[in-house]
Amino acid sequence: MSFLEILPLVVVMVAGPQFLSAVFLATSEDWRRNSAAFVGGAALSISLVVALAYALGISAIGQGAPRTGLSAVVLVALLFAMVHTYRTREESEPPRWMGTLGAATPRFSFRLGFLLLGIFPTDLLTSAAVGSYLVSQDAPVTDAAPFVLLTLLVLAAPSLVLLAFGDRAEAVLPKVRNWMNDNAWIVNEVVIAFFVALTLDNLLG
Template structure:
């Protein structure tokens, strides 16, 4: 996957509680350990979902596999279904303007909790499952190696680490700016997600009928 393809996918991955949580963790008492644990948990879950989706796609799409020559078209349809579901789910939750109550408690979080949170938010959150599965099946459909997903995974993890990196580099200035960034992203994340998902729906349709 090219870098230009990876950027919008990574943005979809972090839009919502996924990026709001590390902003809270970056201002917690154990912010270094919490932020590291969160990113580690996210890396495990993203890699796991992408890997499973890739194996599933290969089992159907390889020569001599279960579906023969039509497998690539079927996988593109699968990717399209995932993307449309993500678009509907994002639109359905567009009016949720306040973060969940549990998020306010993250300032007192511990590293084990942060690890679990990173794993769950990036691994079982509907839009993230859809995106990771789309990446895995897309690579399988095009006969690309699963290692091509490394850029997608690493960029997503970097974006999740930005709040803690900003605190490390900018200290008090970052601590003052992060709440404002958090509020803006919480209010506008669904619009960003919908725009990116729409872009990939168009690209998938081109691959399907092109």
């Protein structure tokens, strides 16, 4: 997958409660361990979903399913993600549980990272789309590594910024959190549409 294909998908993965959670955890009491645990949980769930989708795609090819059929599955998943994002656009307030992240534990943070990046609808569909897309392109599953690593880097960004800039970062992070909270659904729609266009080009080309 090229960088132009990966970057929009990464934005979809993190734009919403995922990045907001990373910001909250970066300013929690035990922020170093919490942030590391959150990213670790995310790494595990993303990798599992991509690998499972890839394995299912390989199995489908082995049973005679056409590669264009896999591209169609990717397209349907992305369109579903667009509809879900639009329907939930008015839910601009962060979930109530985010208010408890200031006193989160590493165990809770790991579980949160695993669940948010593994079963949150847009993330689940995006990771599955990556695995299926690689099969349709006859690419190895290891080609998903840049997608996974870049997603994790973005999730780790709040804590990395805090490490680098200290007090100045503490003043900026809430502003970033508020902007993401207000505009995440628009960002998601734009980047999903971009990948839909890429998938259509693959399907029709």
